[in-house]
Amino acid sequence: MGEQLQNPILSIEDLNVKFTLRGQVLHAIRGVSLDVHPGESIAIVGESGSGKSVFVKCTMGLLDANGQITGGAIRYNGMDLTSFRTDEDWLKIRGREIAMVFQDPMTSLNPLKTIGKQIQEAVELHQGLKGAAAYRAVLEVLSDVGIDDAPRRYKQYPHEFSGGMRQRVVIAIAVACRPRILICDEPTTALDVTIQTQILELIKAMQKKYNLTTIYITHDLGVVANVADRIAVMYAGDIVEVGTCEEVFYDPRHPYTWALLSSLPQLGVKNEPLYAIQGTPPNLFHEIRGDAFAPRNPRALKIDFLERPPMFAVTQTHKARTWLLDPRAPQVAPPEHIRALREKGGNPYA
Amino acid sequence: MPDQRKKLVEVQDLTVQFGSRRHPFTAVDHASFHIYQGETFGLVGESGSGKTTIGRAIIRIHPTASGKVLFDGKQINGPISRELDREVTRRIQMIFQDPMSSLNERAKVDYIVSEGLYAPGRKISEAQRREMVDKALCDVGLLPEFASRFPHEFSGGQRQRIGIARALIMEPDFIIADEPISALDVSIRAQVLNLLSQLQKERGLTYLFIAHDLSVVRFICDRIAVIHKGKIVELAESEELFAHPLHPYTRALLSAIPQPDPIAERNKKLLVYDPACHRYSETNRPGWEEILPGHFVLASREELEEYRELL
Numbered sequence: 001m002g003e004q005l006q007n008p009i010l011s012i013e014d015l016n017v018k019f020t021l022r023g024q025v026l027h028a029i030r031g032v033s034l035d036v037h038p039g040e041s042i043a044i045v046g047e048s049g050s051g052k053s054v055f056v057k058c059t060m061g062l063l064d065a066n067g068q069i070t071g072g073a074i075r076y077n078g079m080d081l082t083s084f085r086t087d088e089d090w091l092k093i094r095g096r097e098i099a100m101v102f103q104d105p106m107t108s109l110n111p112l113k114t115i116g117k118q119i120q121e122a123v124e125l126h127q128g129l130k131g132a133a134a135y136r137a138v139l140e141v142l143s144d145v146g147i148d149d150a151p152r153r154y155k156q157y158p159h160e161f162s163g164g165m166r167q168r169v170v171i172a173i174a175v176a177c178r179p180r181i182l183i184c185d186e187p188t189t190a191l192d193v194t195i196q197t198q199i200l201e202l203i204k205a206m207q208k209k210y211n212l213t214t215i216y217i218t219h220d221l222g223v224v225a226n227v228a229d230r231i232a233v234m235y236a237g238d239i240v241e242v243g244t245c246e247e248v249f250y251d252p253r254h255p256y257t258w259a260l261l262s263s264l265p266q267l268g269v270k271n272e273p274l275y276a277i278q279g280t281p282p283n284l285f286h287e288i289r290g291d292a293f294a295p296r297n298p299r300a301l302k303i304d305f306l307e308r309p310p311m312f313a314v315t316q317t318h319k320a321r322t323w324l325l326d327p328r329a330p331q332v333a334p335p336e337h338i339r340a341l342r343e344k345g346g347n348p349y350a
Numbered sequence: 351m352p353d354q355r356k357k358l359v360e361v362q363d364l365t366v367q368f369g370s371r372r373h374p375f376t377a378v379d380h381a382s383f384h385i386y387q388g389e390t391f392g393l394v395g396e397s398g399s400g401k402t403t404i405g406r407a408i409i410r411i412h413p414t415a416s417g418k419v420l421f422d423g424k425q426i427n428g429p430i431s432r433e434l435d436r437e438v439t440r441r442i443q444m445i446f447q448d449p450m451s452s453l454n455e456r457a458k459v460d461y462i463v464s465e466g467l468y469a470p471g472r473k474i475s476e477a478q479r480r481e482m483v484d485k486a487l488c489d490v491g492l493l494p495e496f497a498s499r500f501p502h503e504f505s506g507g508q509r510q511r512i513g514i515a516r517a518l519i520m521e522p523d524f525i526i527a528d529e530p531i532s533a534l535d536v537s538i539r540a541q542v543l544n545l546l547s548q549l550q551k552e553r554g555l556t557y558l559f560i561a562h563d564l565s566v567v568r569f570i571c572d573r574i575a576v577i578h579k580g581k582i583v584e585l586a587e588s589e590e591l592f593a594h595p596l597h598p599y600t601r602a603l604l605s606a607i608p609q610p611d612p613i614a615e616r617n618k619k620l621l622v623y624d625p626a627c628h629r630y631s632e633t634n635r636p637g638w639e640e641i642l643p644g645h646f647v648l649a650s651r652e653e654l655e656e657y658r659e660l661l
């Protein structure tokens with residue numbers, strides 16, 4: 001992969017984030033490192049509470065007031081974003097360099113302003129255009145995101161748009177900032193399946209047209225196969241596996257990735273119970289010993305409960321944090337339907 | 351064979367309208383289907399298609415404009431006797447989409463689960479009631495001591511279980527599950543789906559499963575009806591529907607299912623449904639036709655010929 005040789009556009013090193021809640025400390029991100037390369041699209045997948053949203057919010061300075069970055073670095077364009085303290089610093093990054101599409105288009109738009117005005121705000125602030133030029137730029141970006149009849153739509157309010165159309169508007173606002181990185185936080189969770197595919201296609205098209213680097217955040221592994229070049233699987237504040245899309249789907253190595261894939265209804269066999277991950281994610285108020293997934297992993301090794309595994313490299317691009325990859329570990333084969341996925345690869349209803 | 355199975359719910363020519371009488375909006379347009387006892391019947395469509403409205407019309411939340419809903423052989427839409435109303439209220443229960451907003455935040459789980467038991471005409475002692483709540487909570491995999499807690503103390507999956515316990519305590523025959531897993535995480539979805547099918551096996555429950563995601567519906571449903579803009583466009587056994595989707599809207603929906611498979615996704619051809627493709631006119635009207643035993647499709651004469659060739 002040529003991209004891998006380039007310098008990363010965004011590089012996160014050993015990031016630690018802690019929240020203080022009623023005097024207790026919650027360790028939300030536990031030493032996560034990730035390089036994002038220019039032009040690629042990377043998906044961060046994990047359950048709710050795995051820290052995936054907190055992780056990307058750090059890169060935009062959107063942490064809640066009780067959260068703090070306690071260690072590590074976020075390098076972007078020669079700057080260390082963890083050293084930013086004031087909103088003024090962040091305004092140079094937010095929107096202009098890194099823009100975000102939020103989950104719920106019903107709540108991320110201002111209901112009292114026409115959507116044209118909301119997009120124009122971004123255009124004026126970030127592209128420096130005024131008046132008629134700004135208006136023309138808004139119309140252009142509206143048709144870019146597939147909204148027809150732009151002059152009429154410009155004057156409409158968010159309630160006059162359907163869910164999918166609103167998400168297009170949110171994307172238009174993000175793209176109008178001309179960012180280098182676009183973060184999509186569960187961009188399709190609130191939408192129907194048909195609309196979901198259209199929105200993902202739209203984000204892909206925008207990525208091509210504006211040469212963006214995209215970061216997807218999602219809990220559903222099923223939706224990212226189409227859009228992601230690379231996938232990072234997050235569990236309990238840690239990236240447990242990262243690899244190219246093919247590597248993660250066809251040759252997953254971490255038991256948590258196995259479990260996530262197995263629980264997809266697309267892979268279920270009718271009249272048999274669907275694989276369900278037992279138990280609940282660990283409480284991050286307590287310190288985690290060993291592999292965070294071990295208590296829910298029926299085939300956990302003894303060492304999983306004692307020591308945190310290091311990142312083992314499977315290939316140059318594929319890494320996983322599991323003791324199973326240690327040369328001394330017993331050979332544990334992935335569950336059957338994971339192997340089946342690999343064999344029938346490319347043939348959905350085989 | 352199918353005809354010998356008992357039809358628990360029959361919906362005949364159901365129409366539901368909203369708005370004023372002068373400017374009615376037809377949310378459900380002459381829908382007909384039936385649900386056999388003990389099966390899971392899927393109703394699939396995009397938002398605004400009327401799938402939720404059908405569910406709500408069956409459970410008597412929405413009044414119907416025309417048509418009939420029969421439950422266990424008796425008509426239950428329109429004016430019905432008080433006894434029948436009580437019977438229907440107990441025997442048909444509902445599970446809602448968003449477990450974050452469908453539970454009363456200010457009530458304890460104990461009350462939420464047993465609220466249905468307080469209905470007038472039921473005499474249940476406090477001890478009996480407690481016992482029933484404990485049992486319902488155990489049935490859905492929760493602990494009896496959760497009864498004294500408030501909903502905000504639970505995760506999304508646990509809340510959905512509370513919602514299921516609330517339906518189960520009435521000992522229903524028929525449960526309408528309106529997008530019960532759309533708001534849940536993938537890993538929790540599997541748990542809730544398994545719970546629903548386990549309960550069905552143990553108690554012989556009948557489900558109407560309303561969803562927009564065909565991949566989930568295929569997994570859990572025996573038969574599926576696809577609804578578009580208030581009209582049911584296709585109905586078949588789920589494997590048959592996946593093997594031979596006929597109506598262009600069904601095919602568009604199927605093509606949109608995300609696959610956990612990068613190669614398949616890359617080669618995927620997305621179909622877009624354009625209602626204009628039908629060329630319906632006064633002389634070329636669509637009808638509800640049974641093209642194969644148990645496989646119905648909304649099609650005109652011409653289209654029916656085309657579809658036959660596809661089979």
